[in-house]
Amino acid sequence: MKISIVGLENQLGATIPFDFLAPSPRLIGPSGEEIKAIGPIHLQGTITNTGSCYHLDGKLEAKLELCCARCLERYQLSVRVPLDENYAKSGAPDAEEDWRRFQGDEIVLDETIEEGLNLSLPLRGLCDNNCQGLCPICGKNRNLEKCNCKEESLDPRLAVLGELLKEPLGGGGKNGST
Ligand SMILES: [Zn+2]
Numbered sequence: 001m002k003i004s005i006v007g008l009e010n011q012l013g014a015t016i017p018f019d020f021l022a023p024s025p026r027l028i029g030p031s032g033e034e035i036k037a038i039g040p041i042h043l044q045g046t047i048t049n050t051g052s053c054y055h056l057d058g059k060l061e062a063k064l065e066l067c068c069a070r071c072l073e074r075y076q077l078s079v080r081v082p083l084d085e086n087y088a089k090s091g092a093p094d095a096e097e098d099w100r101r102f103q104g105d106e107i108v109l110d111e112t113i114e115e116g117l118n119l120s121l122p123l124r125g126l127c128d129n130n131c132q133g134l135c136p137i138c139g140k141n142r143n144l145e146k147c148n149c150k151e152e153s154l155d156p157r158l159a160v161l162g163e164l165l166k167e168p169l170g171g172g173g174k175n176g177s178t
């Protein structure tokens with residue numbers, strides 16, 4: 001996705017607004033899963049010629065489909081990312097190091113969009129703060145279905161037995177001592 005700066009060049013202080021829809025870049029979530037955007041990404045803001053650079057100020061909005069960290073169901077998340085970037089023509093002598101570069105008279109926004117969306121991804125996103133997650137015993141989605149598994153009300157003496165039962169039977173003798 002590109003924005004033309006034609007009309008801004010050599011016009012100190014000149015500003016142009018932008019407002020458009022862009023296709024979503026390929027996004028990879030924190031656990032390596034691919035994340036889909038639902039519909040296009042909405043970008044809105046202004047580009048201003050500050051004299052030393054082109055300053056982009058605005059926001060992007062997108063609706064993403066994520067996977068709940070507790071129940072593993074897909075859910076939708078609306079994100080709104082503020083954009084605040086400086087762009088300098090590559091080779092511009094007074095450009096600062098952390099400014100992005102562009103060539104010709106078009107600023108390519110792909111990297112800005114991708115980074116903004118990546119920063120908006122939750123590390124452990126939940127479909128709902130009250131998500132009940134999956135039952136650790138039977139694996140049922142407890143938001144949809146109640147199960148009769150009892151996890152916490154185990155008699156402590158039985159818990160000890162449970163631990164013993166988890167030990168390999170018959171003294172498996174990995175270290176040969178039994
Ligand atoms: Zn959930």
Ligand SMILES: [Zn+2]
Nearest residue numbers: 135138147149
């Ligand atoms: Zn269960």
